[in-house]
Amino acid sequence: MGITLNRVRSLCLALPVALIALAVVSSSAGAQQYRPEPQGDDIAYLQLGAVSELVTLELFRSAAHSKALGASEKGTFKRLADQTAKGWIKLNSLLGEGAISREIFTVKIPAGVLKSRAKTVALATRFEKLLAGLYLGGVESTIDPPTRLLIGRHLTTSARDLSVLEDLRGGRPSMLAPKPLSVEYVGEQFERYLAIPGS
């Protein structure tokens, strides 16, 4: 059941997004030394990014223990989970008093998904595509340059994770960059996996 990562194919998948992210990083290079200070509605991308990363993290962690996956695939999901956890902590730390905690949200991944290898990989790919689309929208719309740079970095990470997941899925490589997605659309997609305790 071992999955060998096709590096060339992964590169093809990640290339378009990596180029966009590179453009963002270089255009915001001067902002590198400054801490992100989101202006106006910039916060939307950081906050929804944190929520979405948390949901994705829960799926990756659950997948790393799923009986439907082989040892190598579980290892891949564990690495993805570790990487996502780092990203989530970074985003969440910027939210200050509004930081997300499990006391506010509980994440519910349908048990049926985790019983099937195909469903697990498909949902993980879907989440990562949504994240990449959200960050791409953020790169286009945020006002504060350090915030844009940070979102650009998350876009790079999402593109890389997406290429790993596409490879697991056995999908065809695509040279098309993901489409930027609105906060409203991405929020609606992740909403169904959230519950507020006690409500």
Next chain:
Amino acid sequence: MRSNLSRKGPRRLVALLGLALALCLAAPAAASAITVYAAASLREAFPEMAPAQTYNFSGSNELALQIERGAPADVFASAAPEEAQELFQKGLCSRPVTFATNVVVMLVPNGNPGHLKSVYSLRQGGHTIAVGIPGVPIGGYTRELLARMRLSSILTNNTVTLEKNVTGITAKVALGAVEAGFAYVTDGRIVSDRVEIIRLPRWAQPPVRYQACIVHRAGADTAGAQKFMEVLTGKRGRTALKKGGFGLPPKA
């Protein structure tokens, strides 16, 4: 006759003992009546939980200011951590304890005269809405939630009425003076016969945490305040809060 008396004797004794017990129970309650300054959104839940206390319900920021100026409060219960934490930092109250959570919703009058299907309907502008002032918790939470949804523009596209506390917002909506208002779900439940509740996305909800602390001042009833805090975080308090629609933090 004698046998009749002997039968009535134990009954009278039981009645007298009952009366004495009732008096004993009532006496400490009256003695420990304290003054609680609490967020307006707690106006139904608190009296139900502890009816014998004296309450002052208003905007949390206003109450905190009054306490700073020496108002005779024994307990302060705020709808946001900032106010209680600030008093704690200044040495004016004990370390605040989180006792409840809440969620922000959009209220519309019965019949929904503005034909608002969701909060996104306000993007087009031209509606009348009631919102809390920025300094009051509900005002801050509303602005935070709208920014998270990239909808801050609805505060400029529509005619906005600013209210000093959440009671003002629910009253405006319930009376039909505005087409929508942003309040806590618990407030919507209180006037549910006159308003409709439109839920806002879970992902955009700010963390609404209620915190309470014991006020430090000369002449404060610290023992009574401590008892109130125990009730608030105990079974009776959690039951009353849950009944009112509040969320509960994990048990300490």
